[in-house]
Amino acid sequence: MNTVETTLGPLGADRLGRVNAHEHLIIDGGYTVVKEPDFKLDSVEKAVEEVGYWKAAGGGLIVDTMPFGCGRNVDKLVAISEATGVPILVPSGFQKSSYYLPDHWQHRFDEETIAGLLIAELTEGADRNNYDTPVVDRSAVRAGFVKVAGDYQVVKPTTLKLIRAAGRAHRATGCPILVHTEMGTAGDELLDLLEEAGVPPSRVMLSHLDRNPDVFVHARLAARGALLQYDTPGRIKYQPESVLVRLMRDVIDAGFGANLLLGGDTARRSYWKAYGGGPGLAYILDTFDGRLREEGFTQDELNAIWTENPARWLGLTASTETAPSEERAASA
Template sequence: MTFARTILGDVAPSTLGVVNSHDHLIRTGAGEVYLDADHLLDDVDKAVEEAGYFVEASRRWADGGTVVDMCPANCGRDVDKLVEVNRRVPGLQVIAATGFHREKMYLETRSHWVNRYSVDTIAELLIADITEGIDRHDYSGPIVERTTVRAGVIKVASEYGRITPFENKCMEAASIASLETGCPINTHTTYGTCGLEQVELLTGYGVPADHIAVGHIQRNADVYYLQQILDLGAYLELDGTYRIKYQPDSNRIMEFRELIARGYGDRLLLGTDSGKRGYQKAYGAVTGMDFNAGVDGPRMLAEGFDRADVDRLLSGNGQAFFAFRDQA
């Protein structure tokens, strides 16, 4: 029987409720925060408040919901804080990530351990995060102290318009870990570029296409391009809600409508990616983690989407994607 791996244990995928496929509850530091302090999300009380908004909105559609916290290795993970948030919010489940962000977020990569370790050694570290427990010190070294919190998704990422050798190495290691454990891979694209190339690279390493979700791809609102990725068998994650500085939300709604009409409604994932203080209600923003369930769902119904399609986008597709494969 397949399962989804949450930070409190393995569960039946059908229990995940509404699935926020890419978000950030806790981030305690590291390169992304160094580059932009608004990414610091180290306040447990604020995270509890934000997660509460998400669960409240999710209850319109399901018994509760799941936040996939996409903070990967050496990027400010704090699983102890993440568990505290989870335990304090009834109806919430959390999936934690291992894997890697794009090269830029590691600041000075010539001496980074990704460049010093072999692909197989890096894969072993990812596998241990998934099967044993995430390092309490976030692989920021030199001591590794395993917690009981296991990762349930692998993140990989690429730069704008290119996949660097550093990122390629991370993707190769992630592929080995995914094939060994059955853990799904959820990606970061920068401004929606390189999504097709990510899938081609990962499938070239042997990862089944339907165990890959291409993230932030809504920023490339070119349905022809999006269909090319879907035709390879991968999922698309259309997240980044209320990012008017990039494009109106009507673009995402258009993408959903067009892709559902073309028969791809079962491989579209939602997320809010509210990974900054300025994107979360708990810190004073007007929108946050509750946007998919609280705004997108009602809007799609108002614009004539079938309820079954909305339920798939909010819940069913995420429950299917975040299920481990049988080899786990």
């Protein structure tokens, strides 16, 4: 696989730049916003401003992680890319269970049916209606990965079914898998289930692990091949940044620098400079990257985190130069 599908068309590894491995650019309604209005990120204009800060800091591809049923809007993601020139990876799959009403169709449909819906988004185009209506209206942009989500210290029965469906989608398309871990828990169990479903750990990104900054646990997961994604820089409510810096240093010194990824996960208006908040989407590059350099992280170590490791998760096996397809993005 030499290219990955983005909002600007298929791109090779050389065109991705420094990757934000976990972000939320649009949350356009859904039960999530009803529960917490601060999650409402529905403005293309504000997102263009915020992504502009990321681009000015030297940022490249953004992995958007809001899948269908909880606020995804593919056309708005395309509009953001067209305005900024920043490629976005569109998600398919599911958020954690609390982001959906108890009668959401994911609880009723069987594994094979759900797998078919995922595969269609990966091969034909992401549904503009997010499978929330009887009408499917596919964008020209295909989803680039599948998301699944655990809950705190447990994998619920519906999640187990969704993981199996994601495994079918991976076997059919080779897509990478992104996993929400609640407070960094249940990583081993989630990885076990994905591996049983046919997904190699090297194609699995375990998100939010730094909220459980246990180097023993992280090294064990990395030894299996999983990508470890951290996203607490600038969000001190979780932990001081010094804890994260120490964790990253320990993981690298244990021999697992090739397993680290960084994301912003700035999924609230109060986090965005465009809405008058902070630290801002660009913080991980314009501030935290500088701290890592001051703390002694080498250029090779940072290159791995920002570019090499994301490319490997995406399954990019060669540095193929592929021009963005602006015409394709415009037709979405």
